[in-house]
Amino acid sequence: MEMTGAQMVIEAMKLEGVDTVFGYPGGAIMNVYDELYKQSDFRHILTRHEQAAVHAAEGYARATGKVGVAFVTSGPGFTNAVTGLATAYMDSIPLVVISGQVPITLIGTDAFQEIDATGISRSCTKHNYLVRSAKELPLILKEAFYIASSGRPGPVHVDIPKDVTAELAEFDYPTHVDIPTYRPTTKGNVRQIKKAAEAICSAKRPVFYLGGGIIHSGSADLVREFVSATQIPAVETLMARGTLRHDDPLLLGMVGMHGTYQANMAMSEADLMIALGPRFDDRVTGKLSEFAKHAKIIHVDIDPSSIGKLVDVDYPIVGDLKEVLEVMIPKVKEQVDPDRYQPWREILKRYNEIHPLRYEDSDKVIKPQWVIERVGALLGEDAVISTDVGQHQMWTAQFYPFSFPRQFITSGGLGTMGFGFPAAMGVKRARPDKISINFTGDGSILMNIQELVTAVESRLPVINIILNNHYLGMVRQWQTFFYDKRYAETDLSFQPDFVRLAEACGGIGYRVETKEEFDEALKDAVDKGVVAMIDVIVDRDENVLPMVPSGGTLYNMMLEFKD
Amino acid sequence: MKVERRIISVIVQNEHSVLARITGLFAARGYNIEALTVAPIPDTDMSRLTIETRGNVRVIEQIIKQLHKLIPTFKVIEHEEMIEKEMVMMKFPINESLSNIQALCEAYNGGIANVSSQHIITMVADEPKRVRHFIEAAQRFHPVEIVRGGVVAMERE
Ligand SMILES: Cc1ncc(C[n+]2csc(CCOP(=O)(O)OP(=O)(O)O)c2C)c(N)n1
Numbered sequence: 177m178e179m180t181g182a183q184m185v186i187e188a189m190k191l192e193g194v195d196t197v198f199g200y201p202g203g204a205i206m207n208v209y210d211e212l213y214k215q216s217d218f219r220h221i222l223t224r225h226e227q228a229a230v231h232a233a234e235g236y237a238r239a240t241g242k243v244g245v246a247f248v249t250s251g252p253g254f255t256n257a258v259t260g261l262a263t264a265y266m267d268s269i270p271l272v273v274i275s276g277q278v279p280i281t282l283i284g285t286d287a288f289q290e291i292d293a294t295g296i297s298r299s300c301t302k303h304n305y306l307v308r309s310a311k312e313l314p315l316i317l318k319e320a321f322y323i324a325s326s327g328r329p330g331p332v333h334v335d336i337p338k339d340v341t342a343e344l345a346e347f348d349y350p351t352h353v354d355i356p357t358y359r360p361t362t363k364g365n366v367r368q369i370k371k372a373a374e375a376i377c378s379a380k381r382p383v384f385y386l387g388g389g390i391i392h393s394g395s396a397d398l399v400r401e402f403v404s405a406t407q408i409p410a411v412e413t414l415m416a417r418g419t420l421r422h423d424d425p426l427l428l429g430m431v432g433m434h435g436t437y438q439a440n441m442a443m444s445e446a447d448l449m450i451a452l453g454p455r456f457d458d459r460v461t462g463k464l465s466e467f468a469k470h471a472k473i474i475h476v477d478i479d480p481s482s483i484g485k486l487v488d489v490d491y492p493i494v495g496d497l498k499e500v501l502e503v504m505i506p507k508v509k510e511q512v513d514p515d516r517y518q519p520w521r522e523i524l525k526r527y528n529e530i531h532p533l534r535y536e537d538s539d540k541v542i543k544p545q546w547v548i549e550r551v552g553a554l555l556g557e558d559a560v561i562s563t564d565v566g567q568h569q570m571w572t573a574q575f576y577p578f579s580f581p582r583q584f585i586t587s588g589g590l591g592t593m594g595f596g597f598p599a600a601m602g603v604k605r606a607r608p609d610k611i612s613i614n615f616t617g618d619g620s621i622l623m624n625i626q627e628l629v630t631a632v633e634s635r636l637p638v639i640n641i642i643l644n645n646h647y648l649g650m651v652r653q654w655q656t657f658f659y660d661k662r663y664a665e666t667d668l669s670f671q672p673d674f675v676r677l678a679e680a681c682g683g684i685g686y687r688v689e690t691k692e693e694f695d696e697a698l699k700d701a702v703d704k705g706v707v708a709m710i711d712v713i714v715d716r717d718e719n720v721l722p723m724v725p726s727g728g729t730l731y732n733m734m735l736e737f738k739d
Numbered sequence: 740m741k742v743e744r745r746i747i748s749v750i751v752q753n754e755h756s757v758l759a760r761i762t763g764l765f766a767a768r769g770y771n772i773e774a775l776t777v778a779p780i781p782d783t784d785m786s787r788l789t790i791e792t793r794g795n796v797r798v799i800e801q802i803i804k805q806l807h808k809l810i811p812t813f814k815v816i817e818h819e820e821m822i823e824k825e826m827v828m829m830k831f832p833i834n835e836s837l838s839n840i841q842a843l844c845e846a847y848n849g850g851i852a853n854v855s856s857q858h859i860i861t862m863v864a865d866e867p868k869r870v871r872h873f874i875e876a877a878q879r880f881h882p883v884e885i886v887r888g889g890v891v892a893m894e895r896e
Contacts, residue, residue, distance in 0.1 A: 298760060299767050303810045306755050323810060357752055357813045481804035484797070 181310040182207035182341040185274060188317040190217045191349050194245050196236060196605050197221070198229040202249025203289060204276025207341035209247075221605065221634050224626040226253050228598035230260020231624070234269050235602025238585045239560055241394060243270045243324050244602065250276045251289030254335075255296070259592060262300040264331040266589025267415065268392055270324040271331035272317075279339040280308065293335045302330030307337065310345035318350045327360030328479040329392055360478060364495030366503065372450075372474045372491040373507035379448035379472075381520045382408045385431065388415030388588070389453015389477060393497040396581040399452060400424075402505050407514035409524055411439040413454050414573050417584040422577035428524060429533060432460035433724045434570045437531035438524050440722075440730040443468050445523075451475040453497050456486045457589070458726075466729040476500050531722070531735055533574055542691060544568060544643040544714040545575050550691075551613060551641065552577040554698060559611040560585065560603045564596035564620030567649040570720045572615045594623025600638040601631050611702060612638045618668050619648040621709075628681035631707040639701045639708045642674060645716050653719050657737065674711040683707035740795030744773075746823060746892045748816040749788045749806055753779060757811045761788060764809065770794060770802050774825075774889035785813060791867075791890045820895040826864040826888035827874060833857055835880040843880075847873040858883070 179187065185208050189197065198221045201209040212220055223229040226248045233244030244264075248257045254275040264271045278287040294306045303323050305316045313336070320332040376382055390399050396419045403410050403426050411431035412419055420427040429436035431443055443449070449471040454460065461467040464486060474491040475483050483492045493500055535545040548571050551559070561576055562585040563569040569586055578584050585603055587595040600614035621642055631638050645652075648666040655663050675685030684706055686697035694712060701708035722733040751757050758777060765772050774791040792802060806815045831840060833856065840859060844850050847870070849863030863873050867890055874885060 294756065295759070298756070298763050308755070355810065358810050479808070481801060481808050485801060 177347050178344050179347040180207065180211075180341065181307070181313050181336060181343050181345070182211045184310065184313045184347050185317065185336070185341070186211045186215055187347060188314065188349060189245065192243070192321050194218050194243070197245045197247055198223055198232040198236075198602065199247030200226050200229055200249065200253060201247075202253045202276060204250035204278055204338045205247060205253070205274075205336075205341070206276075207338065208274070208276070208336075221601075221630065221636075223598060223630045225624060226256035227259050227594065228624045228627045228630065230257045230271070230273060231263065231592075231595050231598035232602035232605070233271055233273070234260065234264050234595075235562060235585055235599030236606045237264075237269050237271055237602075238599070239582050239603045239606040241270075241392070241582070243272055243321055246271070246273045248273065248275050249289070250278055250293065251291050254291060254293045258296060258300065261297055261331050261333060263587050263590045263592045263595060265300045265302065267587065268329050268388065269331065270329040272320045272324050272334065273331060274334045274336060276341070277306070277335045277337040280337045281339065283337065294333065297333040300331075301333045302328075304333040304335065306335045307340050310340050310343035313340070313345070314347055314349045315353070318353050319355060322353045322355075323358065327358075361480070361494050362478070362496035362499050364476065364493040364500035364503065368491060368493050369500060369504050370507060372493060373504055373511075375448055375472060375474065375491060376406065376408070376450060376508050377511045377513070380516070381446050382448040382450060382517065383442045383446040384408055384410035385443065385449050385451040385454055386410055386412045386416040386419050387452060387454020388413060389497050390416055390419050391581045393453065393478070395498040395501055398498060398501040398505060402501060402508070405505065405509050405514075406512050406517075407521070408450070408517055409442055409521060411435065411442060413457070413460055414586065414588045416454070417573055418578040418581045421579050428528075430573050432457070432730075433462070433726070434574065434720050434722065435724075435730075436528070436533045436574075437722055437733060437735065438528040440724065440733060441527045442524055444729070444731040446471045449473045452501075453477055455482050461486065462724045462728050462730045466731075535718070538715065541715045542689070542694065542712060544645070544718055545571050546691070547641065547643060547694060547712055547714065548572050548575040548615065550694065551698065554695070555611055555613070555702070557583070559613045560607055562586065562596045562600040562603055562612070562614045564614070564616040564623075565591045565593045565650075566617045566620060567645070567653060567718070567720050568615045568617045568643040570650075571643075593620040596620060597624050597631075597638065597640055598627050600640075601627060601634070601636040604636040604638055612636075614638055614640045616640055616642055617649060618642055618644045618646060618671060621674075622672075625677065628678060628683055628707060628709075632682035637705050637707050639698070639710065642709065642711045643714050644671075644674075644711050645714050645718070646671065647716060650720070656719065657723075657734075658725070674709050678707070678709035681707075683709060685709045686711065688712045740797065742793055742795055743799065744791065744793050745799050746818045746821065746890055747790045747792065747803065747806070748818065748892060749790065749812060750780070750785050750814040750816070751788065751809075752811040752813060753784050753786050754811050757786070758788070760809055760811065761806070764805055765792075765802075768801070768805065770798065774887070776889040776891050789889070789891050816894065818892050818894065821892045822895060823866055823890055823892045824864055825867045825870045825890045826862065827870050828852065828886045829861050829874070829877055829882045830884040831859045831861070831880045831882055833859060835859065840877075840880055843873070843876055
């Protein structure tokens with residue numbers, strides 16, 4: 177059937193089963209918006225900033241594993257979206273972002289609102305396209321969804337000139353794509369898997385190093401089975417939180433810069449590391465030459481370039497984690513003796529007794545960690561938790577009792593302040609059955625505060641809990657530790673009235689200075705089911721501990737800070 | 740780790756800005772391109788790039804993996820047993836000895852390409868190492884301009 181390029185975009189969304197598009201219109205993408213106006217098959221949510229549109233699409237994708245979609249216009253619309261693309265790229269999140277472009281006849285003339293969008297997105301997308309004619313559009317759109325969601329997932333950007341959206345061409349949407357140059361390896365090498373299984377069964381001090389790839393590949397159930405069958409202790413990266421239940425006795429907690437003592441010691445003293453889908457981020461490894469010095473390494477990853485990038489790997493296995501585990505687990509089960517690791521588990525248990533994850537509670541002032549634990553105790557599995565970036569993010573990762581994969585939505589790789597609130601809107605849209613909580617800081621929340629309007633208008637009741645320390649806390653913490661308390665531009669004593677700000681946008685605000693007030697505010701916000709800002713005044717000087725100073729070694733953690 | 744010189748051939752689909760993708764990858768990751776040649780492969784919709792690069796083993800391995808990862812990449816060939824050639828053109832003042840220059844060029848698999856009222860232009864195509872030697876030897880004729888073409892390579896088998 178003949179259609180315009182704009183109609184093709186809308187049709188493709190329907191055929192891909194997209195139920196939500198986040199976006200913001202403008203000149204170059206108006207034809208698409210005009211078609212969008214005429215349909216009711218999927219919902220469009222108008223954010224108030226393009227960055228937020230992409231983050232919301234990410235929140236949606238992170239909560240479901242489905243491809244998130246955003247529409248933006250050319251020029252400034254697209255440049256605003258770039259931080260979102262980069263955030264998704266660093267965390268391997270499947271997205272399709274469609275931008276308008278000036279007409280082909282004007283490309284390269286510095287036309288109004290022209291920018292070399294594909295030139296910009298090249299370094300922060302898995303792939304991108306500049307569409308040259310409507311004829312190409314069906315295949316490109318199909319490929320975009322396929323590339324975004326297969327192999328190592330990632331964002332794909334499609335830039336469509338305005339005249340292409342008006343051009344008529346035959347619309348024949350492919351049912352499947354076969355890109356001869358793109359065939360991700362999904363089956364792991366069986367010989368290698370067998371050798372890895374043998375290594376696991378003969379190790380004395382093995383440790384599972386669980387990474388974000390588990391969440392992306394949907395293999396958390398298999399990992400749970402693996403861990404329980406072997407009784408081998410496990411550490412989780414920030415991106416893998418929720419793989420194991422918080423109360424699993426084999427879970428040692430988060431690893432890395434703000435990891436637990438037992439998790440970091442386990443990595444340092446292990447003789448075998450079973451790395452399932454992590455990327456050996458420097459926030460995890462610390463000083464590379466000292467990282468896991470005694471361990472042989474098994475690394476399973478769908479992306480060959482992630483294997484051996486930073487550390488030498490003894491058993492490299494390229495493949496889809498799910499497919500690899502389906503072969504590996506039975507092989508290990510045949511010969512494993514869980515009792516073998518008993519002495520090792522004892523050692524780690526003792527580490528945890530000496531230095532458990534802890535904070536000192538207070539009656540005089542609210543501790544941020546208390547707030548997170550409290551929300552965990554009150555809402556637990558009923559909430560999906562997003563965060564912004566800073567101390568509150570690390571405390572959430574440390575103290576929230578996560579129970580299932582995709583319960584924790586955070587910007588790990590890029591560390592994007594302003595991510596949390598729009599992402600939490602996407603979460604609410606994807607999981608209406610859950611309470612969408614965003615733990616944020618007084619710094620971060622201001623980076624996409626305009627989304628209060630979107631959330632209220634679009635009935636996406638997100639509860640923002642501001643852990644308000646009147647500082648850019650995480651930077652202040654580094655200044656405290658490493659810059660002699662020279663608090664250069666991190667004091668946020670001057671603040672808006674968050675309560676009135678929320679009210680001005682049609683939401684509810686609460687200012688909280690005691691524990692009782694907090695419980696009441698949270699209960700009220702949950703009961704009312706509206707967009708809320710709970711501004712919790714917390715201890716100004718609390719630090720995130722333990723801490724491995726940047727470039728330090730995992731076994732040399734700062735466990736407390738004394739003036 | 741030891742830094743080595745490597746020649747890598749990449750076969751890519753001819754599509755929008757594919758060359759920019761490849762050079763962008765090198766730039767973004769801090770890898771080095773010493774020389775680069777590109778041309779379409781006859782009767783296909785593919786192009787072949789030949790890249791001369793340097794790096795330690797880990798860097799070279801990453802370069803190859805990253806090149807593979809680009810969606811339009813069809814094949815990455817890490818040459819082991821290969822024939823390498825490079826072309827160089829040089830321009831000399833007309834008052835230098837034409838016959839001596841000619842003899843030198845012939846020793847390096849080349850010759851005189853053009854003679855005008857002002858200049859002699861020579862062309863040599865040979866192994867990269869020999870091209871370097873030629874350029875060194877040709878210094879005595881006071882070249883005014885040198886254009887190197889970059890390496891092309893083909894597997895022996
Ligand atoms: C867009 C962006 N700009 C700057 C930073 C650097 N940064 C990391 S954490 C942080 C402080 C965050 O402060 P706040 O949101 O108040 O959270 P807190 O650390 O106090 O919990 C800053 C500025 C960043 N991660 N992202």
